Amino acid sequence: MTEWTTEDSAVASAEGWGLSECQDPEHPPWELQRNDSPDDGSKPTFNGDTAAWRHVATRAREGSVLHQRAIDFLAEHSPSEYDEILRVVR
Secondary structure, eight states: OOOHHHHHHHHHHHHHHEEOOOTTTTTSSEEEEEEESSSOOOOOOSSSSSHHHHHHHHHHHTHHHHHHHHHHHHHHHHHHHHHHHHHOOO
């Protein structure tokens, strides 16, 4: 089973994205989202969640372990989010 650690979250956040647990039953249990409010007060890195999805998918295809772990985590823990990301980034 793929785990997403606090260290993974810190690196992702520094890049401007993250995996967020969602309690709303209308949404997937986990979502890959851009960081809307960076801690340093700067503007978000990505223009929206879809741009963050593309970034993570591209880096995973390039061999990044962190980005592939994020994709694998979603495939296991939030299949509808995983499917939507794949549909959009293809």
